[in-house]
Amino acid sequence: MSEVLSGELKKGELLYEGKAKRAYLIVDHPDWLWLEYKDSLTAFNAQKKGEFAGKGAINKQVSSLVFRYLEKHRVSTHWVQDIDEGNLICQRLEMIPLEVVVRNRLAGSTAKKFNRPEGEALERPLVEFYYKDDALQDPFISDEQALMLGTVNKQGQLNRIKLEALKINECLIKFFSESQIELIDFKLEFGWNMGAAAKGMAEDSEALAPLVLGDEISPDSCRLWDQQTGERMDKDRFRRDLGAVEENYREVLKRVQERWEKEL
Numbered sequence: 322m323s324e325v326l327s328g329e330l331k332k333g334e335l336l337y338e339g340k341a342k343r344a345y346l347i348v349d350h351p352d353w354l355w356l357e358y359k360d361s362l363t364a365f366n367a368q369k370k371g372e373f374a375g376k377g378a379i380n381k382q383v384s385s386l387v388f389r390y391l392e393k394h395r396v397s398t399h400w401v402q403d404i405d406e407g408n409l410i411c412q413r414l415e416m417i418p419l420e421v422v423v424r425n426r427l428a429g430s431t432a433k434k435f436n437r438p439e440g441e442a443l444e445r446p447l448v449e450f451y452y453k454d455d456a457l458q459d460p461f462i463s464d465e466q467a468l469m470l471g472t473v474n475k476q477g478q479l480n481r482i483k484l485e486a487l488k489i490n491e492c493l494i495k496f497f498s499e500s501q502i503e504l505i506d507f508k509l510e511f512g513w514n515m516g517a518a519a520k521g522m523a524e525d526s527e528a529l530a531p532l533v534l535g536d537e538i539s540p541d542s543c544r545l546w547d548q549q550t551g552e553r554m555d556k557d558r559f560r561r562d563l564g565a566v567e568e569n570y571r572e573v574l575k576r577v578q579e580r581w582e583k584e585l
């Protein structure tokens with residue numbers, strides 16, 4: 322992505338407000354969005370709400386480091402440029418309405434579903450699709466259901482998403498483990514590059530389609546356990562009322578910054 326000065330960019334209309342971010346258009350840059358990370362915390366489809374000052378800035382900075390790391394490892398991400406601690410510029414994507422979850426150990430919903438102990442190691446990473454629909458509470462779906470719902474056009478595109486998610490998993494395991502954090506599981510969202518030519522490619526050829534990683538990768542969207550103590554350092558602290566939410570989010574940022582900031 323080309324370097325631009327933040328001073329040249331003018332925030333336009335609010336396009337979309339989600340639970341954790343606001344997306345604004347950018348004057349004269351139709352292919353980009355301005356993402357503002359919010360301080361709110363939600364769980365269980367926003368039935369539980371909280372916040373703390375600086376949470377948005379933490380998630381933005383962790384995400385930005387992760388995206389820069391992934392770009393270095395030839396993963397296409399929507400990250401274009403940082404603006405400041407709580408804002409960044411990203412590509413505008415045509416989002417695929419799937420939440421792609423990758424698990425290295427069983428935890429959360431899948432551990433509960435099969436009545437298995439949290440933390441059980443998996444022989445190989447598990448990839449799961451959930452349909453992104455708040456009204457339906459993001460249900461788990463099969464490949465066939467994902468096709469029936471038109472989330473993508475072809476099975477090949479789902480296969481491609483799975484392969485990309487596994488490649489990202491390999492990268493993220495290393496990214497976090499070098500910060501003494503174990504990556505238990507995480508959620509990804511992908512999109513297609515918006516350009517007209519690119520759109521055609523997305524429909525015609527899964528091999529060439531410009532699949533791009535979007536959204537965020539942060540303590541909100543990952544399970545992160547301290548490598549030594551097993552202490553939870555992610556949104557489960559909020560979901561399960563474990564306390565010290567802010568301290569743990571700050572510790573994740575501190576560790577990944579100490580390890581990666583200079584290198585990326």
Ligand code: TMP
Nearest residue numbers: 428429430431506507508541542543544
């Ligand atoms: P789960 O165990 O609740 O299915 O969550 C798996 C992973 O996905 C976990 O790291 C948290 C993340 N996640 C989100 O980022 N957003 C969501 O809406 C859900 C349900 C999970």
Ligand code: ASP
Nearest residue numbers: 340363364365366367368
């Ligand atoms: N992301 C969802 C919410 O904000 C669910 C969760 O993370 O637990 O409500």
